[in-house]
Amino acid sequence: MSPKLRRTILAWLVLSPLVVTTLFPYAVMLITALKPATEVLTPSWVPSRLAWENFVEMWEATGFGRALANSLYVSFLSTVIAILVAVPFAYALDRYRFTGRGWLRHFLLVTQMLSPIVLVIGLFRLAAALGLVDSVNSVVLVYGAFNIAFTVWMLQSYFATIPRDLEEAAWLEGASRTGALLRVFLPLALPAITVTAIFSFINAWNEFVIALTMLRRQESYTLPIQIFSQVAGRYTVEWHHVMAASLAATVPVAIVFSWLQRYLVRGLGLGAVK
Amino acid sequence: MRKTLGIMAGAALGVTFAGSLAVAATVRVTVAEYSSKTGPYFEAAAAAFEAANPGTDIQIEVVPWDVLLQKLTTDISAGTNADLAIIGTRWLVDFVEEGIAAPLDEYMDDAFRSRFFEVFLSPSVMNGETYGLPIAASARAMYYNRDLLEQAGFDAPPDTWEELAKTAAAVSALGEEVYGYGLQGKEIETDVYFYYAFWAYGGDLIEADGTSGLDTEAAYAAARLYKSMIDAGSTQPGVTAYTREDVQNLFKQGRVGMMITAPFLSAQIKEEAPGLPYGVARIPAGPGGERGTYGVTDSIIMFENSQNKDLAWKFLDMIFTTEWRARFTEGEGFLPVNKEVAAMPAFAENPDLKVFTALLPEARFAPVIRGWEEIAAITVNALQAIYLGEAGVEEALDGAAAKIDRVLGK
Amino acid sequence: MRRSSPLVPYLLVLPGFLLAAFIILWPLVQLGTIALSEVNRFGQLRGFAGLANFAAILEDPEFLAALWRTVIWTVGIVFGALLLSFPVALVLHQDFYGRGLARVIVMLPWAISITMTAIVWRWALNGESGLLNSGLRTLGLLDTNIQWLAQATTAFPVQILIGILVTVPFTVTIFLGGLSSIPEDLYEAATLEGASAFQAFREITFPLMLPFLNIAVVLNTIYVFNSFPIIWATTQGGPANSTDILVTYLYKLGFAYGKLGEASALSLIMFALLLMFTLLYVRLTARRGEDVA
Numbered sequence: 001m002s003p004k005l006r007r008t009i010l011a012w013l014v015l016s017p018l019v020v021t022t023l024f025p026y027a028v029m030l031i032t033a034l035k036p037a038t039e040v041l042t043p044s045w046v047p048s049r050l051a052w053e054n055f056v057e058m059w060e061a062t063g064f065g066r067a068l069a070n071s072l073y074v075s076f077l078s079t080v081i082a083i084l085v086a087v088p089f090a091y092a093l094d095r096y097r098f099t100g101r102g103w104l105r106h107f108l109l110v111t112q113m114l115s116p117i118v119l120v121i122g123l124f125r126l127a128a129a130l131g132l133v134d135s136v137n138s139v140v141l142v143y144g145a146f147n148i149a150f151t152v153w154m155l156q157s158y159f160a161t162i163p164r165d166l167e168e169a170a171w172l173e174g175a176s177r178t179g180a181l182l183r184v185f186l187p188l189a190l191p192a193i194t195v196t197a198i199f200s201f202i203n204a205w206n207e208f209v210i211a212l213t214m215l216r217r218q219e220s221y222t223l224p225i226q227i228f229s230q231v232a233g234r235y236t237v238e239w240h241h242v243m244a245a246s247l248a249a250t251v252p253v254a255i256v257f258s259w260l261q262r263y264l265v266r267g268l269g270l271g272a273v274k
Numbered sequence: 275m276r277k278t279l280g281i282m283a284g285a286a287l288g289v290t291f292a293g294s295l296a297v298a299a300t301v302r303v304t305v306a307e308y309s310s311k312t313g314p315y316f317e318a319a320a321a322a323f324e325a326a327n328p329g330t331d332i333q334i335e336v337v338p339w340d341v342l343l344q345k346l347t348t349d350i351s352a353g354t355n356a357d358l359a360i361i362g363t364r365w366l367v368d369f370v371e372e373g374i375a376a377p378l379d380e381y382m383d384d385a386f387r388s389r390f391f392e393v394f395l396s397p398s399v400m401n402g403e404t405y406g407l408p409i410a411a412s413a414r415a416m417y418y419n420r421d422l423l424e425q426a427g428f429d430a431p432p433d434t435w436e437e438l439a440k441t442a443a444a445v446s447a448l449g450e451e452v453y454g455y456g457l458q459g460k461e462i463e464t465d466v467y468f469y470y471a472f473w474a475y476g477g478d479l480i481e482a483d484g485t486s487g488l489d490t491e492a493a494y495a496a497a498r499l500y501k502s503m504i505d506a507g508s509t510q511p512g513v514t515a516y517t518r519e520d521v522q523n524l525f526k527q528g529r530v531g532m533m534i535t536a537p538f539l540s541a542q543i544k545e546e547a548p549g550l551p552y553g554v555a556r557i558p559a560g561p562g563g564e565r566g567t568y569g570v571t572d573s574i575i576m577f578e579n580s581q582n583k584d585l586a587w588k589f590l591d592m593i594f595t596t597e598w599r600a601r602f603t604e605g606e607g608f609l610p611v612n613k614e615v616a617a618m619p620a621f622a623e624n625p626d627l628k629v630f631t632a633l634l635p636e637a638r639f640a641p642v643i644r645g646w647e648e649i650a651a652i653t654v655n656a657l658q659a660i661y662l663g664e665a666g667v668e669e670a671l672d673g674a675a676a677k678i679d680r681v682l683g684k
Numbered sequence: 685m686r687r688s689s690p691l692v693p694y695l696l697v698l699p700g701f702l703l704a705a706f707i708i709l710w711p712l713v714q715l716g717t718i719a720l721s722e723v724n725r726f727g728q729l730r731g732f733a734g735l736a737n738f739a740a741i742l743e744d745p746e747f748l749a750a751l752w753r754t755v756i757w758t759v760g761i762v763f764g765a766l767l768l769s770f771p772v773a774l775v776l777h778q779d780f781y782g783r784g785l786a787r788v789i790v791m792l793p794w795a796i797s798i799t800m801t802a803i804v805w806r807w808a809l810n811g812e813s814g815l816l817n818s819g820l821r822t823l824g825l826l827d828t829n830i831q832w833l834a835q836a837t838t839a840f841p842v843q844i845l846i847g848i849l850v851t852v853p854f855t856v857t858i859f860l861g862g863l864s865s866i867p868e869d870l871y872e873a874a875t876l877e878g879a880s881a882f883q884a885f886r887e888i889t890f891p892l893m894l895p896f897l898n899i900a901v902v903l904n905t906i907y908v909f910n911s912f913p914i915i916w917a918t919t920q921g922g923p924a925n926s927t928d929i930l931v932t933y934l935y936k937l938g939f940a941y942g943k944l945g946e947a948s949a950l951s952l953i954m955f956a957l958l959l960m961f962t963l964l965y966v967r968l969t970a971r972r973g974e975d976v977a
Contacts, residue, residue: 008780015775018768019789021849025801026792028808028815037546041523043810043818061310085700092696104697111708112903113958117912117931119951121348121718121727121944122711128352134335145707148700157861206797208913213348216304216335218313224797231803232338234309235538235607236546237519239807246800253795254788261787344939351727351944368725368942459834461920512811512831514923524812644725648941658923662835 026247033058033244040240051240058244063218067226071249074139074211074222075204081144082151082200083193089148090155091185095164108149116146116209124213134216142214143204150203151196158192198260202253223249299330301586302356304346306572307336308410309538311605319593332589339462343647350374357580358590360409363397363573364640364647370400371644376578377403381587389594394611397639398573406573407594408611409602412536413630413637414470414568416558420551422452422531431532431555435474435499438532438558442508445531455503456521456533459513459661465653466568467518470534470557471496473566473638480641485684488653489668489675492560497660497667504661514658526550540626541607554629569637571611609634645681652677712955719948727944737949746925747950750933753840754909757929760844761908762901765851769900772852773859774889794853802917805846809833809918836926839919843927846914851907855900862896863889898969902962909958930954 012019032040033054035047058064093101116123123142124133132138162185170180208224215221221229227245231237305316313336320332335356337345343365349355361369369375382404387395390408398406418431426444442454458467469479477492487493503509510516510524522539524530526547534557543550559565576586592598596614603610603621609630610616621627640646656674659665665673722733741747776787793801808816811831820826833839866889874884912931915921921928921936928936930950938947 004780007778008782011775011778011780011786012782015772015786015790018772018852019786021845022789022792022852024816025804025808028804031815032807041527041813043813043815045815045819045822081703085703088696089700092693096693096696098690098693101693104701107701107704109902109906109962110959111704113906113910113962114708114712114955117910117935119708119711119715121351121938121948122714123707124348125352125714126707126710128354133352133354141703142707145703148704152700202794208797208799212341213344216337216345217333218336224799228799228803229307229336229338230310232340234307234339235519235536236309236522236542238310243804243807246796246804249800250796254792257791257795258784258788261784261791343942344935347726347939347942347944372724372726372728374726460922510812511829512834515811515831515834520810520812529812645941651936651940654922655924662923664924 026250029243029247029250032239033247035240037238037240040238054240054244055248058241058248061238061241062230062245063221063226064223064245064248066219067221067223068249070136070220071205071223074136074143075201077137077140078143078147078204079197079200081140082147083197085144086148086151086155086196087189087193090152090159091181093152094156094159108152111146111149116142116207120209120213123210127214133214134220136215136220136222138214139211139222142210143207146210147200147203151200154196154199155189155192158196159189162188195260198256202256205253299327299582299585300333301330301358301582301589302333302335303589304335304337304342304349304356304359306342306360307338308606312336315602315605319589319598323589323592326592327585327588330585353579355577355579357582357586358574358576360572360574361406363406363408363571366398366406366573366575367400367642367644367646369575370405373578375405375575376580376583377405378407378576378587379404386591386594389596389612389614391611391613391616391634393569393634393637394571394609397569397571397642400642406575407590408571409574409593410572410606411609411611412538412570413609413633414466414534414536414557415629415633416532416534416555417525417539418532418553418555419525419528419530420553422448422528426531431553432558433556435471435558435560439499439503439508442503442531443506446506446508452529452531453510453524454508454531456524456530457500457504457509457513457516457661458518458521458533459516459658460520461517463518464657465650467534468496468500468653468657469568469638470566471499471560474558474560474564476560476562476564479638480643480682483684484682486649486675486678486682488656488671488678493671494667497657497671500657501660501663501667513661525552536607537609537627537630538607540624554626556629556633566636566638567633569634569639571639643682648681649678652681715948715951718945719952721945723943723945723948725942725944733945737945738953740943740946741950741953746928746933747930749925750928750930753927754929754931756840757844757847758905758909761847761851762904764844764848765855765904766897766900768848769852769855769859770897773856773863776856776860777863790856791853793850797913798850798911799913799917801850802846802914805842805914806833806918809842833919835923839923840927843914843918846918847908847911850914851904854907855904858896858900858903859893862893866892898965902965905961905965906958909954 031045031047034050034052036049036051039047093104127133127138130138132141166184166188167180170184171177175183206224208228211222211225212228215225218226227242227249230242230245303316305312307313313334316334316336320334323332324330342361346355346359346361366375394408394411395404398404398408416431422445423431423441425448426441428441428444432438432441438455445452445454458464472493475492475495477490477496478487481487504513510521510530518535521530521533522535522542525533525539526543528550540554543552557565557567574590576583576590580586593602594612596612599610599612599615600618600620603615609627610621615621616631643649652674656665656670659670660667718727718729719737720733722730724730772790776783776790808814809832811817811829811834816832817826817829821829830838832842870888871884874888879887910931912935915927915929915932916935919927921932934947934950934954937943937950
């Protein structure tokens with residue numbers, strides 16, 4: 001047996017309890033989503049037949065398409081905002097030594113300390129003062145702001161790995177500081193920015209409490225609250241639709257993860273530690 | 275950098291302007307989501323209204339029930355509430371005392387008033403003024419599974435709580451996976467599930483002196499009855515894990531002999547378990563022959579700060595016509611609140627609904643007191659402690675009564 | 685760095701700082717105002733109340749009980765996640781067949797909102813219709829259905845377990861980042877000097893991983909302390925308040941009972957607790973030579 005094969009067996013053995021518990025909810029989702037409506041309440045692991053039509057019905061019944069569009073819009077725009085402000089922020093924290101730098105890092109940590117549920121009333125009043133209630137744009141702004149700390153930390157740790165010599169060399173060749181930044185630094189940082197952006201996107205994609213408070217008409221609902229509204233206090237819950245919808249909302253993210261996993265490992269946490 | 279800032283500021287400004295651009299004649303309606311049919315119903319009503327009244331815009335905001343009170347609170351707190359909203363009538367007193375709900379009497383004439391059954395309209399009347407219209411009404415009755423009761427040797431549903439306990443024990447004895455009485459012990463209306471027995475034993479939520487009635491013999495007797503049924507295995511195991519919906523699910527699967535719930539269960543059974551042999555009966559009586567069902571209405575109110583009261587009223591006027599009421603009531607499985615709707619064959623000849631309507635004279639509504647939700651929570655906590663055996667009946671109920679008295683300011 | 689005006693870094697951080705401060709500090713000020721006011725059922729201010737709202741919270745026996753449970757909840761999840769994530773990260777750092785797949789699976793809970801995870805678990809934990817009981821029975825691990833959510837003795841541990849599961853992806857990611865930052869030559873040198881694998885772990889891996897451990901503790905504590913959906917979706921803090929933590933208590937206080945003044949006061953108390961914890965932790969670890977954040 002080759003050493004790698006032995007390592008493989010051992011590794012999967014160690015991971016198996018976690019793998020099983022992690023996959024369990026997904027199995028529950030998948031099985032319930034594929035059960036015919038009359039079998040949903042029976043706790044069997046094998047449906048009598050695979051009711052694929054649940055997904056089609058769910059799309060209609062839960063207004064999935066519109067919520068999907070809203071989620072895409074909110075996640076994309078809030079990511080753009082977070083990245084636009086976080087890139088210079090992280091660049092400054094990494095490349096400059098200035099008074100207040102330590103204070104700013106504490107400030108970022110403090111912004112993470114206030115959970116949305118604690119701030120809900122204040123946030124809502126803010127949106128009301130801006131005339132942004134029920135506008136998906138209010139959610140965009142808030143997500144953008146809450147994602148700043150996270151994106152700055154990630155970006156900063158990536159930026160630290162980009163050697164300064166390259167920029168300095170460009171200055172010696174007569175490039176302006178901005179020129180060096182645009183022509184040398186940014187192209188090198190682009191992969192890092194992409195990965196960070198995807199993270200910010202996923203955070204926004206999954207966010208629940210803020211969207212629940214800010215959005216009021218179903219036309220503006222994002223996916224998590226659209227699905228939640230199927231179970232919250234209705235006289236009867238169509239579990240097969242709910243599970244089909246949750247599954248459908250997860251699959252795109254899971255696919256992105258499978259591509260992302262090799263990148264994300266490098267960066268996260270470093271920026272916050274240094 | 276300045277460029278980025280400029281873009282950001284520009285975007286923010288653009289957004290603000292877009293937010294404040296609104297049609298002049300707009301009425302916003304906050305609607306509680308009863309089922310998957312609620313949203314489409316109100317959207318259809320809004321579309322019909324807009325077609326009949328060009329230049330108007332009715333905006334329907336559908337909110338899940340569980341977060342309705344939170345939404346209304348944040349909205350009112352920030353001054354961004356809608357023009358009309360559905361609320362639980364049990365919350366209405368808070369809305370009236372804070373001057374948030376507008377009185378509707380100036381819009382209502384006798385013809386309009388006479389559309390309603392008095393019993394459903396009266397809970398929304400306070401200090402002689404009408405503050406809400408009953409949008410949804412319901413009462414509770416006992417559902418029973420004919421097959422299970424027959425197998426256990428009972429031809430008819432129990433008529434007293436004593437009989438119910440016996441019947442439940444016999445049904446539970448039928449098999450491992452079958453339980454006599456479905457007892458709700460979690461989340462919304464857990465307190466009400468106790469009141470059915472409490473009222474039958476002669477109790478009152480608020481005594482004549484304005485204090486809580488939970489520290490009375492009636493309450494002790496009802497709690498003891500439920501606890502003894504739990505201990506005897508006459509209920510499903512782990513009652514504190516069961517919401518109303520969970521118990522209904524057990525009933526639909528034919529695994530529970532009896533349970534008490536609202537008319538909408540009939541509609542669900544028709545769709546999801548059409549073969550289920552069930553019947554609907556009165557809620558059992560106590561030793562003194564008393565019995566009480568829970569009558570509950572949700573009201574649609576108009577906000578005092580609404581800028582478009584006349585138009586909002588016009589919309590209300592439309593959705594309370596017979597045609598629109600019938601569509602709503604049938605879709606959601608509620609009781610008719612309009613007399614003309616009640617007379618329609620679909621309702622008048624429905625045997626299940628007849629039982630519910632017959633119960634209305636003995637219906638009790640949530641008392642007009644502030645802080646209903648907090649009192650309900652205190653009661654539920656005490657009941658859960660009793661059901662779990664963590665506290666004695668008297669100890670738990672006396673403690674709850676003391677806390678409730680403090681909420682009531684007594 | 686040369687050729688730069690001292691103002692440049694400030695201009696660079698300004699937009700991000702302003703946005704974060706605007707969205708987060710402004711509501712905080714609002715909270716402070718509400719907490720010091722008499723507030724009606726609907727959050728409308730009705731006059732100055734001094735510290736009455738704070739006093740009402742501190743006098744409420746439910747506050748102390750919820751605070752105690754919050755400590756158990758936070759410590760349980762943060763340490764549970766650490767204990768689980770460290771070996772998992774060590775394994776995932778090895779080279780083995782299917783590592784990519786294993787990493788994706790471990791990350792998977794991150795791909796779905798915690799609220800949805802909690803709703804799925806609520807459904808799976810259902811005593812009679814739930815797939816957990818039926819699965820355990822099929823495997824022969826269980827004779828009769830357990831009503832998992834019926835009492836705190838089973839409900840709270842299960843909730844903590846769910847909390848650990850959703851905290852693992854983030855923690856593992858931090859640790860993997862840390863492991864990949866340890867230069868390979870350190871281990872090579874250690875092997876040359878004849879150190880055992882355990883010695884290498886104790887002398888190299890562990891000390892170099894400490895900063896990452898610290899950041900995981902601080903961030904996870906913050907996130908878990910404020911985590912609402914798991915408990916709310918499964919038990920709403922019941923039965924009989926026995927699974928209430930501070931956030932769920934806060935939510936009931938504010939939105940079910942309509943005591944927004946007290947709820948705001950509680951928010952500020954919670955914020956202060958977290959701030960104190962973080963400062964204390966940073967101080968303690970900084971003294972040992974590591975700097976967190």
